[in-house]
Amino acid sequence: MRFQILASSILLAPLAGARDTCSEGPKSGLTIKTTSGTYTGLVNSSAPDVNQWLGIPYGRPPVGARRFMPPEKAPDYGTADAKAYKPICLQSSGSKTSVFWQLMPEFQNTDPQSEDCLYLNIWGPRRPVQKKVPVIIWVCGGGFKEGGGHAPYQVPDQWIQRTQTHIVVTFNYRLSVFGFPGSPAANKNAGLMDIRLVTEWLKDNIAEFGGDPNRMILYGQSAGSNAVLTYAYAYPEKPIVRGFIASSGGTSTTNPTNSSLFHELAQTAGCANLTATAELACMQNVDRQVLQQKVDEASTDPNRGLFRPIADNITVFANLTDRLEKGLVAKLPLIAGFTYNEAAAFLPFDPDATTAPNGTADPGTGGLACGAKREILTRSAYGLTTYGYLYSGNFSNITPRYWLGGMHSSDIPLVFGTHSQFRGNSTELEWQTSYAMEAFWVSFAANPSAAPRDHYGQTWPKYTEASRQIVVFGNATGPSASYIAPVAIADKYSGPC
Numbered sequence: 001m002r003f004q005i006l007a008s009s010i011l012l013a014p015l016a017g018a019r020d021t022c023s024e025g026p027k028s029g030l031t032i033k034t035t036s037g038t039y040t041g042l043v044n045s046s047a048p049d050v051n052q053w054l055g056i057p058y059g060r061p062p063v064g065a066r067r068f069m070p071p072e073k074a075p076d077y078g079t080a081d082a083k084a085y086k087p088i089c090l091q092s093s094g095s096k097t098s099v100f101w102q103l104m105p106e107f108q109n110t111d112p113q114s115e116d117c118l119y120l121n122i123w124g125p126r127r128p129v130q131k132k133v134p135v136i137i138w139v140c141g142g143g144f145k146e147g148g149g150h151a152p153y154q155v156p157d158q159w160i161q162r163t164q165t166h167i168v169v170t171f172n173y174r175l176s177v178f179g180f181p182g183s184p185a186a187n188k189n190a191g192l193m194d195i196r197l198v199t200e201w202l203k204d205n206i207a208e209f210g211g212d213p214n215r216m217i218l219y220g221q222s223a224g225s226n227a228v229l230t231y232a233y234a235y236p237e238k239p240i241v242r243g244f245i246a247s248s249g250g251t252s253t254t255n256p257t258n259s260s261l262f263h264e265l266a267q268t269a270g271c272a273n274l275t276a277t278a279e280l281a282c283m284q285n286v287d288r289q290v291l292q293q294k295v296d297e298a299s300t301d302p303n304r305g306l307f308r309p310i311a312d313n314i315t316v317f318a319n320l321t322d323r324l325e326k327g328l329v330a331k332l333p334l335i336a337g338f339t340y341n342e343a344a345a346f347l348p349f350d351p352d353a354t355t356a357p358n359g360t361a362d363p364g365t366g367g368l369a370c371g372a373k374r375e376i377l378t379r380s381a382y383g384l385t386t387y388g389y390l391y392s393g394n395f396s397n398i399t400p401r402y403w404l405g406g407m408h409s410s411d412i413p414l415v416f417g418t419h420s421q422f423r424g425n426s427t428e429l430e431w432q433t434s435y436a437m438e439a440f441w442v443s444f445a446a447n448p449s450a451a452p453r454d455h456y457g458q459t460w461p462k463y464t465e466a467s468r469q470i471v472v473f474g475n476a477t478g479p480s481a482s483y484i485a486p487v488a489i490a491d492k493y494s495g496p497c
């Protein structure tokens, strides 16, 4: 089977008239009572049919004795505005040499940073197509050392403005040593537990915002993809969400980090030679800027490990095959995919160069495509419903150097509908690729147990070893915005895994 939407049909307006069917929305306008307080959001004239609540706390500030520790549910903080983004979590302000800073800073968060950073943002339709709409919970990437809930390319207001079909939630989670300290006396993966606290918070509260707590999915990219896949293994019984989307990132099977990194940091931060408990207490008192600076200094040494998730067999598991064998994974549908030129984003970048830098841009490089690929193959072998995709778009307003086409992260602006906002308007193929991805994503969120469907009714077959079919998005030299093709991902996209 080969499904093609020909270029002529690409010009049709998507989802015409989808708006006027229902106008329930959140129960009490822009002021919503939640378990962590009563918050008043805003409507921005740039998206007049979208309610926004920015900067709602989901956890207590993880400072002082709560630093490095599992997050605690936020208490009722009373009444406040939710009209401005809160600070993102502390993160490296170190070398900004990558294309993500030099050329396309819209992939980055530039908000002020704070250790007090456990906040989420909600965007919802004012004229929803249903009484309760599905919810897409975005887990941002950034290598577990950067990122937050407010990168310009990851603001979903125009997507929701256009479709009125769903809610999108973004949030900050703790990073680097603050989220993944590795202290023997602390929980290993507080930053991943932050993500779990977000899903718990949304289960309790999203209905008040017009969302359906029984139709929520987690969607993550890069490190966020790793976190989403890891979540599936950590919460087999009560996943809260109903499906997963994992873009360009797999679970790490190797784990370079151990307690010695924390000890090394303690040595330089004035907490040397203490028992584990005393060391932890001492490190909780170190000035947060000093701590971040020490991490930055240490990270300039390429031989040093990074503060990342650690297999503790509680939130991160050393042997995923064993989890699968024992059925200890949330048996929920997954969309997993990768871009065709992931590694281009990580080649040394010279802003003045007119030709491609040296280096290979193999699709499997860096464990990004390959991690997603491995997850598709492994899960389908265990009979878990999995849908695969390859993003092969190459659009010059997202990647304004020819060798960057299809690089890591370049699919995100298509899903969030932000692709045309920063470097000129998009091509017709780009708009249509975006509409197709958005429609598949929302259809999956609305009912993960049915085959995802795009705005033309094309359905996405699940990946099987026999058919090996995945969706290909945005191939500028191909015939359509999205089409189903048998792609031998096991052979064709075999980079170092």
Ligand SMILES: *[C@@H]1O[C@H](CO)[C@@H](O)[C@H](O)[C@H]1NC(C)=O
Binding pocket: 042, 044, 045, 046, 083
């Ligand atoms: C409203 O949207 C515009 C354009 O996206 C943005 O620049 C501005 O900061 C937003 N205002 C608020 C209050 O969020």
Ligand SMILES: *[C@@H]1O[C@H](CO)[C@@H](O)[C@H](O)[C@H]1NC(C)=O
Binding pocket: 256, 257, 258, 259, 260, 261, 304, 305
């Ligand atoms: C822990 O990591 C350090 C590098 O930071 C390494 O030298 C050491 O061998 C590792 N220990 C274990 C038990 O893996």
Ligand SMILES: *[C@@H]1O[C@H](CO)[C@@H](O)[C@H](O)[C@H]1NC(C)=O
Binding pocket: 272, 273
């Ligand atoms: C920590 O112990 C090492 C080796 O036992 C010693 O060389 C060092 O001086 C001690 N550091 C402090 C700050 O006590």
Ligand SMILES: *[C@@H]1O[C@H](CO)[C@@H](O)[C@H](O)[C@H]1NC(C)=O
Binding pocket: 311, 312, 313, 318, 319, 322
């Ligand atoms: C996790 O389980 C694996 C076996 O699956 C074991 O080898 C490893 O030591 C365990 N790690 C911890 C931190 O318990």
Ligand SMILES: *[C@@H]1O[C@H](CO)[C@@H](O)[C@H](O)[C@H]1NC(C)=O
Binding pocket: 319, 320, 321, 322, 325
């Ligand atoms: C992981 O678990 C599987 C199934 O239980 C087992 O066959 C395999 O030996 C384990 N791998 C490691 C590295 O422990």
Ligand SMILES: *[C@@H]1O[C@H](CO)[C@@H](O)[C@H](O)[C@H]1NC(C)=O
Binding pocket: 357, 358
């Ligand atoms: C690329 O590789 C070639 C051949 O190895 C070398 O001559 C050239 O200097 C390299 N260019 C850069 C920018 O590294």
Ligand SMILES: *[C@@H]1O[C@H](CO)[C@@H](O)[C@H](O)[C@H]1NC(C)=O
Binding pocket: 341, 394, 402, 403, 404, 405, 406
């Ligand atoms: C992207 O498209 C341009 C033409 O617009 C082409 O020159 C370039 O090779 C493509 N890039 C990749 C990485 O395929």
Ligand SMILES: *[C@@H]1O[C@H](CO)[C@@H](O)[C@H](O)[C@H]1NC(C)=O
Binding pocket: 425, 426, 427, 428, 431
């Ligand atoms: C952007 O491009 C699309 C597709 O080519 C076109 O329909 C639309 O009118 C353009 N919008 C603007 C503001 O130029």
Ligand SMILES: *[C@@H]1O[C@H](CO)[C@@H](O)[C@H](O)[C@H]1NC(C)=O
Binding pocket: 340, 392, 472, 475, 476, 477, 478, 479
């Ligand atoms: C795009 O489609 C063309 C024609 O089907 C194919 O030759 C090419 O390999 C595809 N490119 C990517 C990056 O998938």
